[in-house]
Amino acid sequence: MDKKIGIIISSFIVALIFLFGAFLQSTEKKTTVGGESFVSRAGLHWHTDLSIIVKGKPVVIPADIGIGRAHNPMHTHEEPGVIHMEFPALVYRDDLLLGKFFQVWGKDIRSFGANMKMTVNGVENMEFENYEMKDKDKIVLTFE
DSSP, rough: OHHHHHHHHHHHHHHHHHHHHHHHHHHOOOOTTTTTEEESSSSSEEEEEEEEEEEEEEOOOOOTTSSSSSOOSOOOSSSSSSEEEESSSSGGGGHHHHHHHHHHHTOTTTTTTTSSSEEETTTTOOOOGGGGTTOOOOEEEEOO
């Protein structure tokens, strides 16, 4: 009788551990598909503010970057410095990198000058082009 109770309790504990692991995996923000990290399966519509300051003077980020014959999911409109990220389906981490925006723009992120500094939401960040942008981020790039 004691052996049966031990087996039942052990099975119950194993089942709880398995269910807890499955729960954690299903709620994790980033998972992988084919070895690549993705952020959303159902698309997203985010906006990030980007400011570029060169030797104390702001750089105007043009409207309609990524807008043309083919509408890029990462683009700008008339609002100065607002990067729109409008993806209809599966969104990979690499789709949201700051460097990706500069590729869409046709600019090198480091072409604005020397001694690049970056803050994200007021906090210094050293990821630069590898920074994964998020909704409502405020990114400031400063060059001397």
